[in-house]
Amino acid sequence: MTALPSDSVGIVVPQHVAFDSPLSLTCGAVLDRHELVYETYGTLNAERSNAVLVCHALSGHHHAAGYHHESDRKPGWWETCIGPGKPMDTNRFFIVSLNNLGGCHGSTGPGSVNPETGQVFGPDFPAITVRDWVRSQVMLADHLGIEQWAAVVGGSLGGMQALQWSIDFPERVRHVVAIACAPRLSAQNIAFNEIARQAIYSDPCFHGGRYAEHGVAPTQGLMLARMVGHVTYQSDDGLREKFGREVASGDLEFARDVQFQVESYLHYQGRSFSQRFDANTYLLMTRALDYFDPAQEYGDDLAAAFARSQASYLLVSFTTDWRFSSERSRELVDALVRARRNVSHADIDAPYGHDAFLLPIARYMDVFGAYMDRVGSEASA
Amino acid sequence: MTALPSDSVGIVVPQHVAFDSPLSLTCGAVLDRHELVYETYGTLNAERSNAVLVCHALSGHHHAAGYHHESDRKPGWWETCIGPGKPMDTNRFFIVSLNNLGGCHGSTGPGSVNPETGQVFGPDFPAITVRDWVRSQVMLADHLGIEQWAAVVGGSLGGMQALQWSIDFPERVRHVVAIACAPRLSAQNIAFNEIARQAIYSDPCFHGGRYAEHGVAPTQGLMLARMVGHVTYQSDDGLREKFGREVASGDLEFARDVQFQVESYLHYQGRSFSQRFDANTYLLMTRALDYFDPAQEYGDDLAAAFARSQASYLLVSFTTDWRFSSERSRELVDALVRARRNVSHADIDAPYGHDAFLLPIARYMDVFGAYMDRVGSEASA
Numbered sequence: 001m002t003a004l005p006s007d008s009v010g011i012v013v014p015q016h017v018a019f020d021s022p023l024s025l026t027c028g029a030v031l032d033r034h035e036l037v038y039e040t041y042g043t044l045n046a047e048r049s050n051a052v053l054v055c056h057a058l059s060g061h062h063h064a065a066g067y068h069h070e071s072d073r074k075p076g077w078w079e080t081c082i083g084p085g086k087p088m089d090t091n092r093f094f095i096v097s098l099n100n101l102g103g104c105h106g107s108t109g110p111g112s113v114n115p116e117t118g119q120v121f122g123p124d125f126p127a128i129t130v131r132d133w134v135r136s137q138v139m140l141a142d143h144l145g146i147e148q149w150a151a152v153v154g155g156s157l158g159g160m161q162a163l164q165w166s167i168d169f170p171e172r173v174r175h176v177v178a179i180a181c182a183p184r185l186s187a188q189n190i191a192f193n194e195i196a197r198q199a200i201y202s203d204p205c206f207h208g209g210r211y212a213e214h215g216v217a218p219t220q221g222l223m224l225a226r227m228v229g230h231v232t233y234q235s236d237d238g239l240r241e242k243f244g245r246e247v248a249s250g251d252l253e254f255a256r257d258v259q260f261q262v263e264s265y266l267h268y269q270g271r272s273f274s275q276r277f278d279a280n281t282y283l284l285m286t287r288a289l290d291y292f293d294p295a296q297e298y299g300d301d302l303a304a305a306f307a308r309s310q311a312s313y314l315l316v317s318f319t320t321d322w323r324f325s326s327e328r329s330r331e332l333v334d335a336l337v338r339a340r341r342n343v344s345h346a347d348i349d350a351p352y353g354h355d356a357f358l359l360p361i362a363r364y365m366d367v368f369g370a371y372m373d374r375v376g377s378e379a380s381a
Numbered sequence: 382m383t384a385l386p387s388d389s390v391g392i393v394v395p396q397h398v399a400f401d402s403p404l405s406l407t408c409g410a411v412l413d414r415h416e417l418v419y420e421t422y423g424t425l426n427a428e429r430s431n432a433v434l435v436c437h438a439l440s441g442h443h444h445a446a447g448y449h450h451e452s453d454r455k456p457g458w459w460e461t462c463i464g465p466g467k468p469m470d471t472n473r474f475f476i477v478s479l480n481n482l483g484g485c486h487g488s489t490g491p492g493s494v495n496p497e498t499g500q501v502f503g504p505d506f507p508a509i510t511v512r513d514w515v516r517s518q519v520m521l522a523d524h525l526g527i528e529q530w531a532a533v534v535g536g537s538l539g540g541m542q543a544l545q546w547s548i549d550f551p552e553r554v555r556h557v558v559a560i561a562c563a564p565r566l567s568a569q570n571i572a573f574n575e576i577a578r579q580a581i582y583s584d585p586c587f588h589g590g591r592y593a594e595h596g597v598a599p600t601q602g603l604m605l606a607r608m609v610g611h612v613t614y615q616s617d618d619g620l621r622e623k624f625g626r627e628v629a630s631g632d633l634e635f636a637r638d639v640q641f642q643v644e645s646y647l648h649y650q651g652r653s654f655s656q657r658f659d660a661n662t663y664l665l666m667t668r669a670l671d672y673f674d675p676a677q678e679y680g681d682d683l684a685a686a687f688a689r690s691q692a693s694y695l696l697v698s699f700t701t702d703w704r705f706s707s708e709r710s711r712e713l714v715d716a717l718v719r720a721r722r723n724v725s726h727a728d729i730d731a732p733y734g735h736d737a738f739l740l741p742i743a744r745y746m747d748v749f750g751a752y753m754d755r756v757g758s759e760a761s762a
Contacts, residue, residue, distance in 0.1 A: 187620035187643040194644040239568035262568040263575040
């Protein structure tokens with residue numbers, strides 16, 4: 001390929017760390033040992049005050065920015081927001097992005113070998129919650145010598161991790177940026193996740209999660225699950241803009257296997273995802289979403305949960321995001337105000353639904369960049 | 382059981398009619414012969430001016446009101462609106478309700494035997510459009526000696542048939558009542574239908590639609606398809622009201638197989654549906670939804686399509702219906718006004734999403750009843 005874009009961090013190399021101290025999980029299980037894969041962008045300053053943690057969402061991983069080799073066709077998943085001069089400016093910040101525990105991109109997860117059995121964990125991998133992720137991210141912070149994050153940043157499920165950090169480790173987070181997020185899932189959210197799980201369970205290649213032992217994978221079920229996710233992460237307007245009712249093949253008038261373009265698009269998205277993601281991890285991630293409910297152990301009082309926090313917050317929502325609507329961000333704002341926290345909220349007018357948090361929308365970039373600029377000034381002050 | 386409710390039509394008996402004159406379908410195929418099963422409620426007056434046709438939606442059938450025997454636990458699917466003193470008052474109207482061509486409740490469909498092969502049609506049953514349904518309903522009207530319907534009434538896909546009647550057979554329809562309807566599906570609607578179809582195709586028991594020959598049925602796929610439909614026919618608020626995040630079983634803190642109540646509910650709904658409905662018919666019905674686009678042959682001008690109509694219209698929409706939103710009904714209103722048709726539109730504030738059209742919501746019943754009262758006065762005038 002031609003030279004890499006000048007506003008990219010360029011070639012990046014994933015790093016691995018193994019933790020031999022046990023990690024106690026919310027479900028009661030204990031992982032004696034686990035590994036995380038992560039990437040870093042930018043340079044940690046002498047005061048170690050400019051570190052930013054990026055938390056990924058349902059289908060994300062550690063590769064958030066840059067390229068793995070010169071011939072990479074696609075950069076990291078959040079290239080729009082991470083790089084020189086971008087909202088998370090690598091000229092100012094030392095950015096850490098990991099693959100979460102339970103993931104399928106190099107960190108310990110259902111695809112790893114269970115030391116107790118010598119077999120792949122598969123369905124025996126313990127259930128993981130957002131709190132568990134934060135605890136394992138604390139171990140990563142300690143490993144990197146980062147006492148306090150200038151900011152913990154994430155969209156969707158990633159934003160939930162950022163919120164949980166500020167509740168569970170208040171002294172270690174100065175700023176939280178939670179984008180397209182919610183204080184917990186609605187019944188509708190849970191229902192869509194359950195449909196995705198059922199699609200995976202129903203695949204004859206799932207084998208109760210032991211597909212690896214059978215040398216197969218439930219790609220059809222995972223494809224279906226992703227199709228459900230994909231439709232719900234976009235807005236009706238967005239899909240109309242993109243496809244309307246254009247017919248991709250066949251003739252409406254003589255139609256059994258007519259395909260509207262939106263169908264071919266969904267098939268393509270679902271199929272390619274099913275070939276690069278692990279079904280057990282997808283199940284684990286959707287469950288982590290369902291379980292997330294920081295207010296629960298504070299008598300269902302979200303303000304009480306945030307009362308322990310010492311962080312300031314930026315919340316961003318998108319007008320056509322119906323999965324995690326603007327209303328859900330306002331719930332967070334109300335709770336944070338009642339908890340006497342500093343909070344800014346930008347509701348961005350965009351037709352792209354939930355997926356908007358990945359896109360370079362001008363006002364979103366401006367708001368995000370301006371807030372991170374403040375975070376950076378503090379860090380270097 | 383105890384005596385049947387006094388506001389019910391009571392015991393009803395399905396009737397069958399076989400048409401031996403060929404029916405040419407939009408897809409080019411010709412059905413030399415087809416049967417329809419239907420029910421009637423109330424009495425046809427001497428002038429034959431009080432007949433109302435009820436058209437069913439995706440998962441509906443001919444049994445819209447009353448009970449089949451004394452011990453029936455459940456009445457017909459639109460019992461809320463059909464009966465003595467109800468919006469479709471059986472003291473005034475002669476109501477006809479059929480199972481559409483392609484259905485799985487007694488009318489000729491994919492489960493019927495193909496006279497050419499002596500085998501069950503299965504996937505070889507031709508694609509059916511809303512226009513084809515109207516044509517076969519015309520044959521039923523002729524059979525019953527009904528020259529003109531006082532009203533053609535339906536919700537969702539049923540409303541689309543009512544609209545198509547007024548376009549294709551203007552002289553045979555005085556009033557159209559189209560509830561929770563749309564002029565055509567959006568890309569998002571089509572996407573959800575395609576996910577449902579993929580769920581069915583993916584079931585190993587589907588056998589390319591020839592499951593009957595294998596003595597099995599793709600119940601798991603059909604269950605998944607119905608779960609997708611069910612979530613999207615309800616509103617986020619409605620599901621929250623019904624279930625919130627209540628846990629049905631298991632302990633959130635020690636959870637792999639935790640179930641939120643909304644999940645058990647979806648499983649139950651999906652499973653029971655998959656045991657009473659045919660997968661090939663479900664595929665056929667979702668395609669009929671996707672194809673519906675009356676404006677298409679009028680240069681995509683909906684007003685031009687309605688210009689031929691001689692009917693008056695009542696449109697009803699529901700504020701939390703996001704599958705066929707109030708906006709879609711307003712598109713219909715605009716087109717009908719431009720076509721110089723009489724049209725009333727009631728947007729009913731209700732938290733129940735698309736499924737609201739089946740529920741006895743006070744203002745909805747009042748509006749529907751008042752309009753049908755006008756229809757009835759004309760009929761007896």
